[in-house]
Amino acid sequence: MAATVVGLDIRNVEADLMQYGDAYSDHLNKEMVSSETILKGFSALFGAVGRTDPAKASRYVRQVIESNPQIFALEVVQKVAKSQLVAFVTGKRRDGDLNFTVKSFSYDSDRKWQALKEKPFYYPIVFMEPMPSGSEDVLGLDVESVPFLRQAMTESLQRRAPVASHPFRLVEGNLAYVVFCPISRVFRRDDSPLALTTQDELVVDMVVDATKLTEPVKLPLSDGGTVL
Numbered sequence: 284m285a286a287t288v289v290g291l292d293i294r295n296v297e298a299d300l301m302q303y304g305d306a307y308s309d310h311l312n313k314e315m316v317s318s319e320t321i322l323k324g325f326s327a328l329f330g331a332v333g334r335t336d337p338a339k340a341s342r343y344v345r346q347v348i349e350s351n352p353q354i355f356a357l358e359v360v361q362k363v364a365k366s367q368l369v370a371f372v373t374g375k376r377r378d379g380d381l382n383f384t385v386k387s388f389s390y391d392s393d394r395k396w397q398a399l400k401e402k403p404f405y406y407p408i409v410f411m412e413p414m415p416s417g418s419e420d421v422l423g424l425d426v427e428s429v430p431f432l433r434q435a436m437t438e439s440l441q442r443r444a445p446v447a448s449h450p451f452r453l454v455e456g457n458l459a460y461v462v463f464c465p466i467s468r469v470f471r472r473d474d475s476p477l478a479l480t481t482q483d484e485l486v487v488d489m490v491v492d493a494t495k496l497t498e499p500v501k502l503p504l505s506d507g508g509t510v511l
Contacts, residue, residue: 318351318353318354318462318489318491319445319462321347321351321354321489322357322445322462322464322487322489323445323464324343324347325340325343325344325347325357325487325489326464326465326466326467326487328340328343329359329410329466329485329487330466330467330485333359333410333466337410340410340412341412344356344357344412344413345412345413348413352492352495353491353492353493353495353496354489354490354491354492355453355457355459355490355491355492356411356412356413356414356489356490357411357412357487357488357489357490358408358410358411358412358421358487358488358489358490359408359409359410359411359466359485359486359487359488360406360407360408360409360426360436360463360485360486360487360488361406361407361409361484361485361486362404362405362406362484362485362486363385363404363405363406363407364403364404365401365402365403365404365405368385368405371385372384372385375409375423380422382419383422383423384423385399385405385407385423385425386398386399386423386424386425387399387400387424387425387428388424388425388428388429389428390429390430390431390451396420397428399425400428402427404427405425405427406425406426406427406436406486407422407423407424407425407426408421408422408423408424408426409422409423410422426488431448431449431451432448432461434448434449435447435448435449435461435462435463436463436486436488439463439464439465439486440463440465440484440486443465444464445462445463445464446462446463446464447460447461447462447463448460448461448462448463450493453490453492457492457493457494457495458492458493458494459490459491459492459493459494460490460491460493461488461489461490461491462488462489462491463486463487463488464486464487464488464489465485465486465487466485466486466487
């Protein structure tokens, strides 16, 4: 009799674990679909109003992060030709980013800012939200200078679709990854020459905190209980 009861208990536990595994997998899938939907929504929003009304883009990001804590930040990357780099930096400083500069980052070695290498194009980050105190230096980072980001961004531009990077560690220590998505925007007659020469070469990216994405959640079991 005791062996029968133990056998039944084990089967019940196995059934509950399988149910929890299926429910947790479904939870992760929904979180990832939600993140991709937000990324595409931000891409469309920034393509439409981001240049003329960045404050509206910032408000959008703050609202979605409030209900999606797995999103660490949303950023915008712009392609800039070498021949336009000086004018681009001058324009950013004139618009209020007084210390703006385009620079490289040695993620794979000493993790320090470095001078730019000579190349035809650069891909600096021109928008980031949220921007905690001390993170202003992220603006101007040439995304191409970080190999695993370059690979994901290049594939995203080629496929015209969202592409995720390899996982990496945030400065805060959490495991994260970045998802890139090209921006398609409608051009107006009054767009500046710089805007016109960078047609369709704006990319949004979402930094996802994988640690928060996989935090334990309460999921229901068949007997009405929950498991963390």
